[in-house]
Amino acid sequence: MRIIKFIFLFVLVAGLTWYFLLKDYNYKVTFTTAQSLGIVYDHLLELKDGNNLIELIERTPFKSVNQKIISGDSIFSINWLLEKKNDSTTLVVVKIKDEESSFKQNLSAIFIKNDFVKKSISIVKDFRDVLIQNAQNYKLSNVTKAVIPEQHCAYISLESKRDQKASTMTKNIYIVMYYIKDNNLELVGDPFLEITEWDVDNDIIKFDFCFPIKEQNTFPETNAVSFKKTTEKEALKVVFNGNYAVSNMAWYQIIDYAKTNHIEIENLPVEFYLNDPHTGGNDLEWEAEIYMPLKN
Numbered sequence: 001m002r003i004i005k006f007i008f009l010f011v012l013v014a015g016l017t018w019y020f021l022l023k024d025y026n027y028k029v030t031f032t033t034a035q036s037l038g039i040v041y042d043h044l045l046e047l048k049d050g051n052n053l054i055e056l057i058e059r060t061p062f063k064s065v066n067q068k069i070i071s072g073d074s075i076f077s078i079n080w081l082l083e084k085k086n087d088s089t090t091l092v093v094v095k096i097k098d099e100e101s102s103f104k105q106n107l108s109a110i111f112i113k114n115d116f117v118k119k120s121i122s123i124v125k126d127f128r129d130v131l132i133q134n135a136q137n138y139k140l141s142n143v144t145k146a147v148i149p150e151q152h153c154a155y156i157s158l159e160s161k162r163d164q165k166a167s168t169m170t171k172n173i174y175i176v177m178y179y180i181k182d183n184n185l186e187l188v189g190d191p192f193l194e195i196t197e198w199d200v201d202n203d204i205i206k207f208d209f210c211f212p213i214k215e216q217n218t219f220p221e222t223n224a225v226s227f228k229k230t231t232e233k234e235a236l237k238v239v240f241n242g243n244y245a246v247s248n249m250a251w252y253q254i255i256d257y258a259k260t261n262h263i264e265i266e267n268l269p270v271e272f273y274l275n276d277p278h279t280g281g282n283d284l285e286w287e288a289e290i291y292m293p294l295k296n
Contacts, residue, residue: 025079025095027117029124032089033131037062037082038252040090043131044080045203046163049123061200062255068099071119075099078123084256096120138242138249139284143257146237148270148291151189152229153210154180154219157196162203166245169193169209175224176211183220185213192272194230200267235291236265243283247271250290264295 033040044065047054053070062082069076081093098116156176160168180187189212197206210230219227236258238250251269258265270293275286 025097027096027120029094029096029120030092031124031128032085032091033128034088035090035131035135036252036256037084037090038255039249040082040092040131041065042248042252043127043134047127047130049126059201069123074116074119076119076123084260094120094124096123134246137283138240138246140241140250140253141239143254144237146235146291148230148233148235148293150230150232151192151210151212152215152227153192153212154185154225154227155194155208155210156225157206157208159204159206162198162205162248163245165193165205165207165248166243172209176209179220179222179225180211180213185219188212188214190272190274192270194270195268198267198269233291233293235270235293236263238290240288240290241284242286244271244273244277244286244288247288247290250288251292254290254292258292265292266295268293 041059041062044067045056045059047067049069051071055068055070056065057068057077058064058066064082065080067078067080069078075098077097077099079095079097081095083091083093085091154176156172158168158172179185192210192212194208194210195205196208199205208228210228215229236254238253240247240250242249248269251267254265254269255267257263270291272289272291273286274288275281277286
């Protein structure tokens with residue numbers, strides 16, 4: 001009996017020590033979503049709260065996001081952990097800690113559903129609702145194998161934050177379009193974008209904004225526009241419908257598919273824009289073909 005009592009006491013003390021002193025959260029919430037790891041991760045980086053200040057502390061691309069939320073006199077640490085549950089589901093584990101009153105929250109959580117717990121549930125529920133709402137703003141086809149066609153093009157090289165890709169193209173499109181128009185060059189295909197570098201950790205991309213033109217030996221002299229012939233490449237492809245500002249949702253679907261099916265790809269998306277956004281209309285009627293090249 002003494003051994004049993006000793007074991008019971010040891011387990012009790014160890015459990016209480018972990019619960020009150022070692023546990024890195026006060027409250028944990030979990031949920032699943034049909035969206036890919038990358039889409040959830042992207043939305044977390046864009047998370048906003050009109051009533052509270054959200055500060056990004058640390059991130060591990062496609063795995064975790066740690067944030068600090070300042071709500072009145074309270075400071076919450078929120079650690080979002082992402083895990084692929086199966087082919088079509090992402091598990092989101094949310095660990096929330098009250099930085100000012102951690103011991104008190106651990107004690108209160110045993111007996112009552114206090115304001116901290118209610119706030120924690122509300123934060124996670126609001127984010128889940130945002131995921132559901134945003135998914136209605138675009139459509140993604142299934143991933144297929146395809147070939148990126150060879151193109152001869154005039155292009156400009158640009159750099160931006162990943163979420164400023166569309167606005168950066170819009171601000172600079174006149175450079176190449178004026179050159180093409182002023183020199184009576186003939187467009188022979190849809191404009192496209194080639195990512196040349198993607199710094200995932202800092203969310204920065206470098207890319208060539210390209211316009212297919214007829215190939216010829218020489219072109220009128222210019223310092224603003226460059227020319228190249230792209231090479232044909234095997235790739236994974238998704239058809240995207242929606243505002244081109246969020247076409248990167250297709251990137252994440254392809255990356256997720258490639259990981260699931262053990263396909264090696266280059267994380268350098270190529271996007272072909274089949275509609276002119278300047279004509280307006282329903283964003284869901286805009287179409288783009290998104291490719292990720294296969295590794296040789």
